[in-house]
Amino acid sequence: MTNLCFFTPNNMKELRQCLSMADESTRFIAGGTDLVIKLRKSSNKHWKLIDLSGMTELKYIKEDENFIRIGACTTFANIASDPVIKRYGRCLSLAASEVGSVQIRNxxxxxGNIANASPAADSxxxxxxxxxKALLMDRQGNKTVCGIDSLISGVGKNNLDVGQIILEVFFPANKDVVSSFVKLGSRKKVSISRLNIALAAEYSNGDQKLKxxxxxxxxxxxxxxxAAKSASLLDGRNISKEVIESFSESLAQEVEEAIKGRSSMPYKRKAVMGLGKDLLDDLLSYISALEREECYDR
Ligand SMILES: Cc1cc2nc3c(=O)[nH]c(=O)nc-3n(C[C@H](O)[C@H](O)[C@H](O)COP(=O)(O)OP(=O)(O)OC[C@H]3O[C@@H](n4cnc5c(N)ncnc54)[C@H](O)[C@@H]3O)c2cc1C
Structure with a gap:
């Protein structure tokens, strides 16, 4: 028989109380798009679920003096349509707009995307x-900051302690950063990434070079x-046809090294070359639109 204990905090005070009672059987449930599937497959039927859907305090996108801040419970639909994210974190906006389907993005x-730690996670x-970086809070209410990369410890594994929650994700508000994201999925419409590439660089109007x-x-x-080696091929250069070619080739080599011996390697090598070109084409179109001071939406 399934034994579910359900907690529904509606504010930070109630959330802290829930965290203080957390143990190994505790899971947060935000959108539930990953967790519900996992719980259905699990042989363990005893769970304490902390439902975050009532935590309106964790649903926001804010710009302060130095950072863009996204509350943990902000959906991909909100991220994809937000003008601040489009301006300062375009690669994230593009990735958000390609997650699953309209229903999933809502x-x-x-x-949830970060904590689920899927290799195919688009964010x-x-x-x-x-x-x-992520702002975390533990069972005692202590807050710490951690780089997003260091939160992932393996396939489907994160470094969060029992009862430790992600409260917010934030990144520098740098107007000189331009970025892009491309993705190759396995199906049309609801497409989980087989491969995705994100790029961010500094660009100042007029100088036509990425730094x-x-x-x-x-x-x-x-x-x-x-993909540091491939990125270095773009640094301080004009993005010519030749540069695009050598970037894509180098990217394919870096991926090949990383997944040597995997059966998907020949497919991924070809795919990464095509995606590398798409990435730079998109970035160049965006930069030209910026220079013409047009808003560019892919
Ligand atoms: C049909 C379908 C298509 C999909 N397509 C894509 C896709 O294209 N790209 C993609 O990246 N993903 C995709 N996904 C996966 C999924 O939608 C995302 O990973 C989603 O962002 C998970 O968020 P959630 O709020 O639903 O998390 P939940 O399912 O609620 O939780 C996921 C995990 O995160 C933990 N968690 C949730 N919130 C917090 C928090 N604040 N602090 C700490 N831990 C927390 C939960 O305990 C759980 O372990 C798809 C899923 C489905 C079912």
């Missing part, structure tokens, strides 16, 4: 590129894989 939250590579370029490839390992 429920799925950013913290991880963009968040990594934006230098995002401090970072590139991450998702869905080839437990967390996003940094």
């Amino acid at each position: 429920r799925a939250t950013i913290a 991880l590579a963009p968040l990594s590129m934006l230098g995002a 401090n370029v970072n590139v991450a490839v998702g869905a080839v390992g437990p967390g996003p894989m940094s």
Whole structure:
């Protein structure tokens, strides 16, 4: 028989009380799009669920002096349509708009995507590129900050302690950062990533060159894989046809090294070359639109 204890905090005080009672059987449920499937498959039938859907205090997108802040329970639908995210974290906005389907995006939250730690999670590579961090709170109410990359400890595994919750995700509000995201899925409409790439770089109008370029490839390992060698090919250069070619080739080599011996390697090698080109095409279109001071929405 299934034995579920359900807690429904509606504010931070009630949430702290719930956390103080957390044990190994406790799980947070936000949108439930991953957790419900996991609980159905699990042989364990005894769970304490902390339902976060009533935590309106954790649903927000804010811009302060230095950071863009996203509450843990903010859905991908909200992230995808938010003008602040489009401006400062375009790669995250694009990734959010490609998560699942309309129905999934209306429920799925950013913290759930991170904590679920799937290699195919679409927010991880963009968040990594934006230098995002998470604000956490433990069972005693203590708050700490942790880089998003260091929250992932393996496939489907995170570094959160029992009863430790993600409260917020934040990244620097840097107007000079331009970014992009492309994804290859296995199905049309509701498509889980087989491969995704995020890029972020500094760009100042007029100089036509990218600086401090970072590139991450998702869905080839437990967390996003940094493609530093390929990123360095773009640093300080004009993005010519030749540069795009050598970038895509280098990206394919980096992925090949990372997944040597895997049966999916020949497919992923080809796919990554195509996606690498798409990524730079998209970024160049965005930059030209920025220079013409047009809003560019893919
Ligand atoms: C049909 C379908 C299509 C999908 N397509 C995509 C896709 O294209 N791209 C993609 O990335 N994902 C996709 N997903 C996966 C899923 O929708 C996302 O991972 C989603 O963001 C999970 O968020 P959630 O709020 O539903 O999390 P939940 O299912 O509620 O929770 C997931 C995990 O996170 C934990 N958790 C939730 N909130 C917190 C918190 N604040 N602090 C700490 N831990 C927390 C839970 O305890 C649980 O372990 C898809 C899922 C389905 C069913």
